[in-house]
Amino acid sequence: MTPHFLTRSLDRSASIFILVVAGLGVLIPLSNLLLPAGSMFQVPTYLVALFGKYACYAILALSIDLIWGYCGILSLGHGAFFALGGYAMGMYLMRQIGSRGVYGNPVLPDFMVFLNYPSLPWYWYGFDMFWFAALMVLVVPGLLAFCFGWLAFRSRVTGVYLSIITQAMTYALLLAFFRNDFGFGGNNGLTDFKDILGFNVQADGTRAALFLLSCLALIITFLICRAVVTSKLGKVLIAIRDAESRTRFLGYRVESYKLFVFTLSACMAGVAGALYVPQVGIINPGEFAPGNSIEAVIWVAVGGRGTLVGAALGAVVVNYAKTVFTSGPLAPYWLFMLGALFILVTLLLPKGIIGTFNAWWEGRKARQVAANAESAAREDGIGEPRAAE
Amino acid sequence: MSVMEGRTTSALLYLDGVHVSFDGFHAINNLSLTLEPGEMRAIIGPNGAGKTTMMDIITGKTKPDEGTVLFDGMTDLTRLDETRIAELGIGRKFQKPTVFESQTIEDNLLLALNVDHSVKGTLFWRGSRDEAERIDRVLETIRLTDARYRLAGSLSHGQKQWLEIGMLLAQDPKLLLVDEPVAGMTDVETHQTAELLKEINKEKTVMVVEHDMTFVRELGVKVTCLHEGTVLAEGTIDQVSSNERVIEVYLGR
Ligand SMILES: Nc1ncnc2c1ncn2[C@@H]1O[C@H](COP(=O)(O)OP(=O)(O)OP(=O)(O)O)[C@@H](O)[C@H]1O
Numbered sequence: 001m002t003p004h005f006l007t008r009s010l011d012r013s014a015s016i017f018i019l020v021v022a023g024l025g026v027l028i029p030l031s032n033l034l035l036p037a038g039s040m041f042q043v044p045t046y047l048v049a050l051f052g053k054y055a056c057y058a059i060l061a062l063s064i065d066l067i068w069g070y071c072g073i074l075s076l077g078h079g080a081f082f083a084l085g086g087y088a089m090g091m092y093l094m095r096q097i098g099s100r101g102v103y104g105n106p107v108l109p110d111f112m113v114f115l116n117y118p119s120l121p122w123y124w125y126g127f128d129m130f131w132f133a134a135l136m137v138l139v140v141p142g143l144l145a146f147c148f149g150w151l152a153f154r155s156r157v158t159g160v161y162l163s164i165i166t167q168a169m170t171y172a173l174l175l176a177f178f179r180n181d182f183g184f185g186g187n188n189g190l191t192d193f194k195d196i197l198g199f200n201v202q203a204d205g206t207r208a209a210l211f212l213l214s215c216l217a218l219i220i221t222f223l224i225c226r227a228v229v230t231s232k233l234g235k236v237l238i239a240i241r242d243a244e245s246r247t248r249f250l251g252y253r254v255e256s257y258k259l260f261v262f263t264l265s266a267c268m269a270g271v272a273g274a275l276y277v278p279q280v281g282i283i284n285p286g287e288f289a290p291g292n293s294i295e296a297v298i299w300v301a302v303g304g305r306g307t308l309v310g311a312a313l314g315a316v317v318v319n320y321a322k323t324v325f326t327s328g329p330l331a332p333y334w335l336f337m338l339g340a341l342f343i344l345v346t347l348l349l350p351k352g353i354i355g356t357f358n359a360w361w362e363g364r365k366a367r368q369v370a371a372n373a374e375s376a377a378r379e380d381g382i383g384e385p386r387a388a389e
Numbered sequence: 390m391s392v393m394e395g396r397t398t399s400a401l402l403y404l405d406g407v408h409v410s411f412d413g414f415h416a417i418n419n420l421s422l423t424l425e426p427g428e429m430r431a432i433i434g435p436n437g438a439g440k441t442t443m444m445d446i447i448t449g450k451t452k453p454d455e456g457t458v459l460f461d462g463m464t465d466l467t468r469l470d471e472t473r474i475a476e477l478g479i480g481r482k483f484q485k486p487t488v489f490e491s492q493t494i495e496d497n498l499l500l501a502l503n504v505d506h507s508v509k510g511t512l513f514w515r516g517s518r519d520e521a522e523r524i525d526r527v528l529e530t531i532r533l534t535d536a537r538y539r540l541a542g543s544l545s546h547g548q549k550q551w552l553e554i555g556m557l558l559a560q561d562p563k564l565l566l567v568d569e570p571v572a573g574m575t576d577v578e579t580h581q582t583a584e585l586l587k588e589i590n591k592e593k594t595v596m597v598v599e600h601d602m603t604f605v606r607e608l609g610v611k612v613t614c615l616h617e618g619t620v621l622a623e624g625t626i627d628q629v630s631s632n633e634r635v636i637e638v639y640l641g642r
């Protein structure tokens with residue numbers, strides 16, 4: 001990647017976004033670690049973990065916006081890629097427990113001892129090494145997305161049908177991961193993590209570092225998305241979104257383009273899941289629930305589809321609302337509120353928060369230019385002859 | 390195998406005995422037609438005659454049930470998909486103007502240019518002087534230079550038709566299929582479009598579908614009249630329009 005490749009993609013809103021995320025990524029951990037506990041400006045550790053979660057959700061939202069906002073692929077199963085990335089990280093964290101588990105088995109995680117596994121299943125090999133797990137965080141979601149996309153896009157499955165089969169995919173994985181004999185801890189999932197790369201996952205320092213890393217991953221994901229959508233490939237994606245068959249008649253192999261962004265997007269979702277797991281301390285099959293994927297699509301719709309910044313913002317805003325509501329007396333009604341929010345946004349702000357703001361901003365600029373031109377014309381006296389006509 | 394042993398015809402486009410039916414409705418019936426290299430052909434016919442469907446077959450959108458469709462005497466188009474056929478050098482303007490509405494005029498033309506269309510090629514694409522000049526030339530030809538940064542969706546119907554013709558020019562195909570190019574145009578624009586197509590025809594083979602008889606007359610080329618998916622008459626505009634069967638299908642509707 002040449003520098004040109006990156007700089008071209010930076011406009012004002014993108015720069016602001018990066019500065020804000022980088023600023024928060026540094027300031028929040030500093031305030032948490034350096035200021036005395038209880039001070040007004042000290043961010044407590046539980047909030048650091050919560051904000052870290054939001055950053056991961058924002059990455060997931062970006063990955064959805066890349067395919068939905070720019071290429072018109074509405075995936076209602078992106079939570080599956082997120083969860084797979086999470087499981088890959090969870091497997092590494094499980095193996096780090098070593099003999100500190102309840103049963104003290106140096107190789108087998110507790111649930112395997114409990115379920116009488118004679119030995120480690122082959123697909124757990126290698127997860128004791130961080131680099132391998134990190135690779136799998138990208139490879140497993142990416143490979144699944146590639147195979148799924150290869151079949152779906154080549155057979156030209158589009159629109160609602162594609163959305164339905166992505167739901168079916170995440171639902172099938174949900175059922176599989178619930179099974180005890182599937183080898184991933186059944187409905188309890190993977191938990192009781194001890195440390196990551198030798199650092200205690202519960203320690204303030206580790207949490208602060210994970211938060212910083214999540215912000216960094218968010219910035220990198222954002223830069224990759226920007227680079228993609230501002231390249232000529234981005235124009236092709238929009239062309240596919242707006243007039244797929246026209247794009248084919250121009251000689252573009254539409255299925256290759258879809259496969260490329262879908263796979264890239266799944267890898268990003270996997271990274272989000274991998275950063276999420278050590279911060280929340282657990283990964284279980286619930287993450288595959290179809291509802292999770294739908295919720296993530298709502299974040300993007302609320303923030304503004306096809307704007308990237310909006311997707312990330314939507315993830316944070318909706319999840320903040322969720323945190324507030326589900327910890328109060330209104331908790332049982334959260335899903336209704338989410339549904340209502342989605343309907344309201346669709347009806348009142350079809351472009352989402354950022355999309356609406358952008359439209360307003362552009363309109364204001366255009367009006368200003370027109371007004372300037374008019375006053376300039378009046379000063380030059382150009383306005384007079386017209387009136388005389 | 391999509392490439393046959395040796396050439397079987399000198400025609401650039403060769404259709405023979407083509408049949409297509411949609412749920413038992415025969416839209417194309419034993420259609421045979423040839424276009425010589427460098428020729429311009431006007432296709433007329435009442436609504437539902439199968440003109441658009443014929444273009445769908447040539448461009449790979451619809452697969453015929455029976456019959457031969459050869460491009461350049463060698464390539465069997467019935468076995469290829471839309472992308473492959475576009476790559477071979479067949480460009481198409483749609484009946485309902487189809488441009489990329491949320492992108493600028495310039496970007497519409499950029500997307501149409503026949504350069505590397507691979508994922509890798511477009512991801513790492515950097516504009517070249519040559520490409521910029523080609524776009525400038527097309528913009529001038531279709532008289533949209535001043536509108537280059539406007540969104541295609543903001544154009545009038547007639548301008549969209551021109552933009553789509555411009556996209557065909559940028560695509561630089563060997564064969565242009567132009568479906569109803571002057572629908573929604575004023576008389577002046579219609580005349581300009583006829584001039585433009587004649588200009589294009591100096592280098593390329595063109596097939597134009599049009600209902601506007603003044604326009605077809607202005608083109609002054611061989612005319613084929615389709616009816617119920619088959620060729621009813623072929624010849625000069627005067628021959629075809631005085632053909633009794635043609636008069637019958639046009640008046641008998
Ligand atoms: N995909 C399809 N499924 C079913 N019927 C179709 C399909 N495509 C075309 N037809 C039918 O085939 C017939 C020929 O249609 P076509 O669009 O080719 O006509 P046309 O000559 O282009 O007419 P017009 O002048 O109105 O554009 C019509 O009766 C149409 O309804």
Ligand SMILES: [Mg+2]
Pocket residue numbers: 440441442484568
């Ligand atoms: Mg038609």
